[in-house]
Amino acid sequence: MMRRYICLFGLCFSSIAFAADISPRADAKDLYLGEAFFYAFQGEYVDAITRLDTELGQFNRLDDPNLDPLHFQINFANFSVGDFELSYRMHQRAGRAIKSVLEGNVAPSVRNEAAYRLARIYVQKDDARSALSTIEKISGKIPGNIRDDEQFLRAQIYILTGKFDDAIKILQGLQGAKEYAGFSTYNLGIALIQSGQELKGFAELDKAGQISSDDEGTLAIRDKANLLMGNRLIAASQPALAKQYLDRVRLNGPFSNKALLGSGWTDVSLGKFDRALVPWTLLSKRNVTDKAVQESMLGVPYAYAQLGLHGRAALLYGSALENFASELAKLDASIKSIREGHFLKALVSDELKQDKDWVVKLRELPESPETYYLLELMASNDFQESLQNYFDLEDLRKRLESWDGYLDAYESIIKSRHDYYEAILPALDKQFRALDSQMRLRLEQRQALDDRLKIMLVSPRPDFLETADERVMREKLHNLAEKHKNDASAAANDIRRRIKRLEGVLHWQIYTTYNKRLTDAYKHLHQLDADVAKLRTIYRSFVRSRQAATQSYKGYDDHIRQLRNRVRDSREKVVTLMARQGNMLDMMAINELDQRRKRLEEFQVQARFALSESYDRASKKQLDEGDVK
Amino acid sequence: MSVTVCFTCKLKYQLVIKAKLLFWALKMNRVLKNFLVGVMFAFLMNGSIAQEISREQIKGLDEQVQDIKKDVLGISAELTQLEEKLIYPSNTQVSVFVTLVKGDKFRLDAVKIKLDGKDVTHHIYSFKELEALQNGGVQRLYTGNVRAGEHTLDVALAGKGSGNSDYRQNASHKFTKTIEPKLIEVILAGPGSNSKSIGFKD
Known part of the structure; x- marks a missing residue:
């Protein structure tokens, strides 16, 4: 549907305007891709492109991109960034982005869609040859949502490159396509005429001029076809037939004024001046800034004069002169307003941006120019592109200005972090180093125990598994045994025997519980491992936090300085470009107003002559009538 | 693009019509002749929007605007990354x-x-x-x-x-x-x- 209105826009103002239509539904599997669409759907393309560019950049740096959900839709993402850039009127970069998909190893339907979009970009850039070579790369399956669009675009490209027969074939096939009802017939007519088959072409235009529909776009193309046929027949000296076509044009459509003017001229050429008064009188009451209306202001008294009503004609010439004078004054004021810079100031005012009828509202702002005279200019592709560039530059200027503030804030954050961390980090680092060496020691001890236990599985060493009490007891028994070793008293033998028995008990106790002791030792070591793991987690967390602390304020200076320079350079460029673009817009508007001014001055001269002649004739008629009486 | 095609034809036909009307004008009386000549002159002038501004100038400026957009988008992406790194580090x-x-x-x-x-x-x-x-x-x-x-x-x-x-x-x-x-x-x-x-x- 969107594309039809694009065609309609062009249809009304004889210019091309391809706005990229963002996919109607995102269906993004990756949250960041969906976020980019959230902005794109709102027309905020800088944010959309920034988010998606950042995401694509990160994706391209991944070691294993298949782990990122974006990999499911990487082609769609590459398309989308090109689409967003196209919508942001960055044709050069958008072409590159989509071309990379076209040359990639992708499914035919994906490649075909890329080729279609790229061809559309080339058409927009007035590069018909590249558009042709791109559209001819399409082969195989074409996605259903672009099938008719692709055919229509292909036909347009064929017309542009002089391949009329191919265009005719396609357009004939598109006659049933609802979305292009009227448009395909009209273009078929044009293609046939350009291929030399005039009669067939006129028949198609005639068909386009009789399409019944309640769709505004179709009705407008119908009017356009009838106006074209009417003008063609006037040129072929067939005014009576021309009038039939011109009278088919709606009274309130975008072509109604031109049709009414033409209808009047057909009556004049048939010598039916009273009939010419009907469309011209209707037209002369319409908006006085319209070219056709201004012309009809001279046409009406001219028709009256031809009917011999010179007095009425003189009055109407006088009224036309008053209107022309008033309009000339408005034009002078408008030119002055533009020269004083009010036009550009008004164009970028926030007040206007909130209003979809901003062009109309513009004239209501104080000291702004009369925009009704600029409507045609403002609808022209060149002006629209230039104006949109001016809006975009203003948006960039504001962004760059705010980014300077962001960089100030970042520097302030970095300084605060620097002051805070530099004060506490040395003491923290010292404490950390002490704990770190302690931890390393304990971990080494744990490892020694582990190694020893493993050896004991092969070569049992029960003595290694003595408890502390047992070790003390063994020492005591050993000392006692040493003490009484050479004792020759009567009780000595008994003491030595008792020591031996106790040593035996101890030995028995240790050796008989060795397996259990070994198992317990393993269990304790595992329990220790759990604590060691916790310790390691805390250790790693501390190391990360410590690194994050340093990273939070170190290493940004150069980056921020470079960014600041780039922001400053870009601001300067934007200001210069805004001045140039603004000057261009001013010149376009002044030239347009000047041309309208010159045209009105011509009319004024003609009206003055006609007025005096009408007075002369009216006076002469009065005198003649007096003489007769 | 139909538009350009239509426009070319239309302009051609308009010029023919204008020429035709000009011829009629010569046949009529002096005032009417002057009037129609004026109207036709104005009509014939009605083709170009801004004579002092060429398409090359418009295109050249547009390319420069596209270049600056590219630069600014680059800065914007870097600022986004910087903001993320500085204010929202991944570990938190x-x-x-x-x-x-x-x-x-x-x-x-x-x-x-x-x-x-x-x-x-x-x-x-x-x-x-x-x-x-x-x-x-x-x-x-x-x-x-x-x-x-x-x-x-x-x-x-x-x-x-x-x-x-x-x-x-x-x-x-x-x-x-x-x-x-x-x-x-x-x-x-x-x-x-x-x-x-x-x-x-x-």
């Missing part, structure tokens, strides 16, 4: 994204988010934002910093259901923050939907 970053269930057309008015019991953001939706969500856009509603560990996210939505009736829902979600950035998708559905009114996806 948590982001909450809002989406609508596919095909759900209920009117979402506002969403409020609490993190660990504290209000962190509250958003009132414009028509454009709601339309963007309904078309499948994803809104990053909140980005902040939390410690590693367990956290609770509370979401409250306010909107209008069928017949303009009030529609309010609350839901809670527990999540674990690790060293990687935490992304939580909050999926909202209107009354009568088969999905949960507030769903969560980590």
